[in-house]
Amino acid sequence: MKSPKNIPSPKGFLFSAVEAAIKRPGRKDLALIYSEREAVVSGMFTKNKVKAAPVKLDMKRIKAGRGKAIIVNSGNANACVGEQGMLDAIEIADLAAASLTIKPTDIFVCSTGVIGTPMPMDRIRQKITELANNLGRATIDDVAAAIMTTDTFPKVISKRLKVGNNSISITGICKGAGMICPEMATMLCFIITDATIEREALDEALQVVVRKSFNAITVDGDMSTNDTVLIMANGLSDNEVIRRGTGALTVFTAALSEVCYELSRLIVKDGEGATKVIEIQIINARNDRQADRAAFAIANSLLVKTAIYGNDANWGRFMAVLGYSKIMIHEDKTDIFINGLKIAGRGKGTGKDKEAAESLRNKEVKIVIDLHLGSGKAKVLTCDLTEAYVKINAEYRT
Amino acid sequence: MKSPKNIPSPKGFLFSAVEAAIKRPGRKDLALIYSEREAVVSGMFTKNKVKAAPVKLDMKRIKAGRGKAIIVNSGNANACVGEQGMLDAIEIADLAAASLTIKPTDIFVCSTGVIGTPMPMDRIRQKITELANNLGRATIDDVAAAIMTTDTFPKVISKRLKVGNNSISITGICKGAGMICPEMATMLCFIITDATIEREALDEALQVVVRKSFNAITVDGDMSTNDTVLIMANGLSDNEVIRRGTGALTVFTAALSEVCYELSRLIVKDGEGATKVIEIQIINARNDRQADRAAFAIANSLLVKTAIYGNDANWGRFMAVLGYSKIMIHEDKTDIFINGLKIAGRGKGTGKDKEAAESLRNKEVKIVIDLHLGSGKAKVLTCDLTEAYVKINAEYRT
Numbered sequence: 156m157k158s159p160k161n162i163p164s165p166k167g168f169l170f171s172a173v174e175a176a177i178k179r180p181g182r183k184d185l186a187l188i189y190s191e192r193e194a195v196v197s198g199m200f201t202k203n204k205v206k207a208a209p210v211k212l213d214m215k216r217i218k219a220g221r222g223k224a225i226i227v228n229s230g231n232a233n234a235c236v237g238e239q240g241m242l243d244a245i246e247i248a249d250l251a252a253a254s255l256t257i258k259p260t261d262i263f264v265c266s267t268g269v270i271g272t273p274m275p276m277d278r279i280r281q282k283i284t285e286l287a288n289n290l291g292r293a294t295i296d297d298v299a300a301a302i303m304t305t306d307t308f309p310k311v312i313s314k315r316l317k318v319g320n321n322s323i324s325i326t327g328i329c330k331g332a333g334m335i336c337p338e339m340a341t342m343l344c345f346i347i348t349d350a351t352i353e354r355e356a357l358d359e360a361l362q363v364v365v366r367k368s369f370n371a372i373t374v375d376g377d378m379s380t381n382d383t384v385l386i387m388a389n390g391l392s393d394n395e396v397i398r399r400g401t402g403a404l405t406v407f408t409a410a411l412s413e414v415c416y417e418l419s420r421l422i423v424k425d426g427e428g429a430t431k432v433i434e435i436q437i438i439n440a441r442n443d444r445q446a447d448r449a450a451f452a453i454a455n456s457l458l459v460k461t462a463i464y465g466n467d468a469n470w471g472r473f474m475a476v477l478g479y480s481k482i483m484i485h486e487d488k489t490d491i492f493i494n495g496l497k498i499a500g501r502g503k504g505t506g507k508d509k510e511a512a513e514s515l516r517n518k519e520v521k522i523v524i525d526l527h528l529g530s531g532k533a534k535v536l537t538c539d540l541t542e543a544y545v546k547i548n549a550e551y552r553t
Numbered sequence: 554m555k556s557p558k559n560i561p562s563p564k565g566f567l568f569s570a571v572e573a574a575i576k577r578p579g580r581k582d583l584a585l586i587y588s589e590r591e592a593v594v595s596g597m598f599t600k601n602k603v604k605a606a607p608v609k610l611d612m613k614r615i616k617a618g619r620g621k622a623i624i625v626n627s628g629n630a631n632a633c634v635g636e637q638g639m640l641d642a643i644e645i646a647d648l649a650a651a652s653l654t655i656k657p658t659d660i661f662v663c664s665t666g667v668i669g670t671p672m673p674m675d676r677i678r679q680k681i682t683e684l685a686n687n688l689g690r691a692t693i694d695d696v697a698a699a700i701m702t703t704d705t706f707p708k709v710i711s712k713r714l715k716v717g718n719n720s721i722s723i724t725g726i727c728k729g730a731g732m733i734c735p736e737m738a739t740m741l742c743f744i745i746t747d748a749t750i751e752r753e754a755l756d757e758a759l760q761v762v763v764r765k766s767f768n769a770i771t772v773d774g775d776m777s778t779n780d781t782v783l784i785m786a787n788g789l790s791d792n793e794v795i796r797r798g799t800g801a802l803t804v805f806t807a808a809l810s811e812v813c814y815e816l817s818r819l820i821v822k823d824g825e826g827a828t829k830v831i832e833i834q835i836i837n838a839r840n841d842r843q844a845d846r847a848a849f850a851i852a853n854s855l856l857v858k859t860a861i862y863g864n865d866a867n868w869g870r871f872m873a874v875l876g877y878s879k880i881m882i883h884e885d886k887t888d889i890f891i892n893g894l895k896i897a898g899r900g901k902g903t904g905k906d907k908e909a910a911e912s913l914r915n916k917e918v919k920i921v922i923d924l925h926l927g928s929g930k931a932k933v934l935t936c937d938l939t940e941a942y943v944k945i946n947a948e949y950r951t
Contacts, residue, residue: 205876205884235872235884237901270869271902380873457855458946465947471668474633475778478603486603486633503635504669541947542940548856549863549939 162313164295165324165349167191167391171289172301175282177275178230178268185279186293186301187286188225188345189255194387196222196263197357199365201382208233208240209264210381212248216260217385220354223261225345225385226251226286228279229302229330233266234380236273243274250280254287267330267343267381268304295347299328302343305547306330310421316410318403321394323350327414331374331422344369344384344418350407351390352397359399360408361386368415372536373454374426386411423536428543432536433463433520440531445482449524450535452480460540463520468511470498473524488527494520560711562693563722563747565589565789569687570699573680575673576628576666583677584691584699585684586623586743587653592785594620594661595755597763599780606631606638607662608779610646614658615783618752623743623783624649624684625663626677627700627728632778633669641672648678652685665728665741665779666702693745697726700741703945704728708819714808716801719792721748725812729772729820742767742782742816748805749788750795757797758806759784766813770934771852772824784809821934826941830934831861831918838929843880847922848933850878858938861918866909868896871922886925892918 168190172183198217200210216222226247233240244264252259266274299309313326329344352360365384397403424432435454440446453459456476462469470491477484486502494514496507514520570584596615598608614620624645631638642662650657664672697707711724727742750758763782795801822830833852838844851857854874860867868889875882884900892912894905 203873203876204882205872232869235869235897235900235902237885237899269867270873271867271897272869273902380869380876457942461943461946464943467947469667469669471630471633471670471778474603475601475668478601478778484602487635499633499669501635502633504633504671540943542943544855545859545862545938545940545943548859549865 162315163324165326165347167349167389168347169290170293170295170298171286172293172297173282173286173289175228175278177228177278183297183301184229185282185286186227186298187251187290188298188347188387189290190223190347190387190389192389192391193221193223193261194389195352195354195357196220196385196387197354197361198383198385199361201380203380205235205380207266207381208236209244209266210383211241212244213263213265213383213385216263219260221261222263222387223257224251224255225263225265225387227265227302227343229304230268231266231272231274232268232270232381233274235271239273243276246276247279247283250283251287254284263385265343265381265383267302270380295326295328302328302330304330305427306425308425310418310425312414312417314410314414316406318350318394318397318406321392323348323392323394323407325350325410325414327418329418329422331425342382342422346384346386346411346414348386348388349390349392350388350397351392351394352388352407353399356397356399356404357386357388360404360411363408364412364415367412368419371534372419372423373451374423374429374538420536423538426538427547428541429538430541431463431518431520431539433522433538435535435537436521436523436532438523438525438532439528440526440533441483441529442531443533444531446531446533449477449480449482450533452476453522454535454537457540460537463515464539464541466512466515468493468498468508468515470504473522474499474502477524483528484526485528490525490527492523560713561722563724563745563787565747565787566745567688568691568693568696569684569689570691570695571680571684571687573626573676575626575676581695581699582628583626583680583684584696585649585688586696586745586785587688588621588745588785588787590787590789591619591621591659592787593750593752593755594618594783594785595752595759596781596783597759599778601778603633603778605664605779606634606642607664608781609639610642611661611663611781611783614661617658619659620661620785621655621659622649622653623661623663623785625700625741627702628666629664629670629672630666630668630779631664631672634671637671641674644674645677645681648681649685652682661783663741663781665700668778693724693726700726700728702728703825704823706823708816708823710812710815712808712812714804716748716792716795716804719790721746721790721792721805723748723808723812725816727816727820729823740780740820744782744784744809744812746784746786747788747790748786748795749790749792750786750805751797754795754797754802755784755786758802758809761806762810762813765810766817769932770817770821771849772821772827772936818934821936824936825945826939827936828939829861829916829918829937831920831936833933833935834919834921834930836921836923836930837926838924838931839881839927840929841931842929844929844931847875847878847880848931850874851920852933852935855938858935861913862937862939864910864913866891866896866906866913868902871920872897872900875922881926882924883926888923888925890921
């Protein structure tokens with residue numbers, strides 16, 4: 156984890172985190188990100204049809220493209236609780252707005268945790284004034300810690316870039332661990348920057364970046380009801396406005412991309428029970444879409460994930476997955492590489508199983524599959540499947 | 554497991570099983586099913602595009618619709634080994650045919666086990682004469698034991714029916730455990746019957762039956778390269794020929810259906826590391842196809858399977874899966890029942906979590922989800938996901 160301490164924090168953001176004992180006492184679980192100046196805001200949200208109440212609220216509020224604060228809790232997802240969910244999300248925003256003396260519509264609300272249990276509003280209500288009063292007494296690291304659920308470490312990444320003579324900082328935090336699957340902005344991610352950027356340019360940058368980062372990872376193939384990525388740009392770096400179609404946007408997008416890619420890598424690294432980060436690369440597929448499908452099928456295969464956990468270079472399982480992944484495949488053209496070792500050539504083993512198994516002891520595993528059928532390619536990050544994943548998810552609510 | 558001992562075995566079949574030490578020594582792993590009279594044969598095979606050599610061979614031979622023997626080994630799948638795989642499968646059939654003095658094309662070859670390792674033909678060659686000579690010295694239970702891989706018990710089901718005044722026996726054996734996913738005839742299943750039945754009627758019966766049994770179960774969502782269901786009907790019961798469109802076919806199909814349903818249930822019960830059989834029933838979906846999709850999405854969700862393993866009535870995970878399963882769903886119309894207890898009504902918890910959790914301690918779990926949107930329905934069997942599944946599959950080849 157890169158600490159943001161090496162890089163100046165984006166100017167004009169304040170943080171706070173308190174303990175509201177939402178799931179259980181003993182840790183800070185309610186946090187606030189506040190921008191002193193109204194910020195341009197972009198967001199991406201889960202594509203799950205069952206959405207948590209705060210997601211629905213934020214999807215409405217994001218239309219204005221502006222805001223000042225994000226209030227977020229862990230321990231309860233505020234999902235599948237009927238109409239009360241929306242009433243609670245709105246009340247949280249209203250109370251925070253009153254304490255901060257800003258408009259409720261300038262606040263985004265996010266929740267993560269158990270689905271189907273009503274929010275413990277009595278405990279949350281009591282804490283919102285304290286949360287607002289404490290602004291500035293916490294760092295973004297504290298917020299990253301407060302949004303953790305089954306995460307084992309907080310996730311913070313910062314980057315710096317120059318636009319003209321102005322230095323811009325970007326800091327992102329996220330939480331992941333389980334229910335990680337693509338076709339959504341994965342789990343909770345908050346990015347703050349002091350860049351001056353127009354709304355449309357920020358939207359474009361976020362969409363490009365999420366596709367190659369949060370939407371290219373999978374832990375368990377389960378898609379959450381709460382996934383949200385929000386980015387706030389408050390303009391305090393005083394750079395010339397970054398607009399669409401400019402070189403400045405390219406530079407900004409590249410830096411944002413590094414932040415999101417590294418965060419998404421941290422999510423996989425911290426996948427529930429994971430011991431290894433696995434990069435699956437498909438090359439020379441019929442087309443990009445087929446490459447994508449194959450990469451995700453392999454990344455989600457329990458047999459592949461358990462084999463890699465067990466340091467078993469069982470490439471036959473890759474072949475089996477390719478065979479059912481509904482892509483074009485010619486068995487006798489397919490090459491498979493594990494950590495650079497050709498383990499199968501033209502669909503047959505090369506006898507390198509032991510060498511490859513040895514290389515699987517690394518914490519980082521790289522699988523390359525060359526289908527020799529076209530020029531489609533895809534890259535997906537995932538992690539191995541271990542007894543600990545089962546244990547964590549069997550005991551999650553106990 | 555129902556032993557076929559209560560029910561007379563289908564007339565005219567002989568069995569044999571020997572040890573060829575294909576994966577390792579210490580157990581019988583090469584078996585033969587032989588019909589004294591040429592039988593009508595139907596089959597269904599994996600839809601995986603990567604098919605084991607014997608599957609490809611059998612798919613050719615099944616076109617004739619007749620045969621006398623099945624030779625099967627465990628310990629090696631004879632898949633992903635290049636052209637040698639087909640040469641080996643053909644050689645096995647040829648050697649067995651010579652020993653049995655029948656035509657090679659009257660023999661079906663099946664393999665199950667590790668993918669990507671060439672067949673240890675030296676050891677197999679040595680054993681085929683012994684296998685043929687031993688015909689009649691083994692029972693079908695011995696064959697069921699010889700085809701086991703990670704199965705923990707052999708799977709044999711027998712049924713009896715009457716057509717006119719003639720008694721007909723049907724006995725099925727299968728192996729399952731892992732790589733269990735639908736859209737195929739799941740894993741290896743051999744069914745023998747002394748019924749007199751025309752080829753087309755047998756094909757029809759098998760297809761109807763497999764759809765509701767082997768194609769309605771899932772253990773891990775991984776589809777195998779070797780899945781095969783073969784049924785041999787040798788006509789020794791001397792009943793009037795069962796033809797399409799007759800009541801006799803209906804009676805025969807019903808009995809065959811019971812055999813296959815019970816076998817598929819045994820596969821799930823013996824799913825790798827499983828402690829519970831879970832029936833997922835979707836009712837009142839938009840249509841049957843959507844019901845099917847939802848049922849399989851839930852049955853394959855790691856979060857659902859681990860929650861049930863942990864006796865956690867975490868119905869929020871069902872909602873999240875329904876939300877991403879690409880079906881029509883209205884959160885506020887959805888009811889969820891666990892073992893008959895309404896745990897969520899109109900998308901909201903009913904406060905019965907503890908009671909439902911208690912009921913999850915049963916070895917049989919029944920989930921019913923009422924979508925209140927149409928008349929589509931589906932039923933899928935699966936099992937829970939445990940640390941033992943991970944352990945088995947991490948260590949499979951070691």
